[in-house]
Amino acid sequence: MVRSKFLKVTCPGCENESVIFSNSATTVNCELCGATLVTPTGGRASVTAKVVEELE
Numbered sequence: 001m002v003r004s005k006f007l008k009v010t011c012p013g014c015e016n017e018s019v020i021f022s023n024s025a026t027t028v029n030c031e032l033c034g035a036t037l038v039t040p041t042g043g044r045a046s047v048t049a050k051v052v053e054e055l056e
């Protein structure tokens with residue numbers, strides 16, 4: 001069973017930190033440079049950005 005959680009990630013383009021939801025149903029882009037951080041792939045999101053920390 002997959003637990004959903006929040007992830008702190010660093011943008012691969014500009015290194016801006018964002019907090020994203022691991023089961024995001026929509027694409028999440030960096031608010032500074034527009035790089036794709038998360039892509040939804042069915043039930044589970046694919047995280048493109050580098051994960052810095054997992055938050056409960």
Ligand SMILES: [Zn+2]
Pocket residue numbers: 011012013014015016030031032033034035
């Ligand atoms: Zn960025």
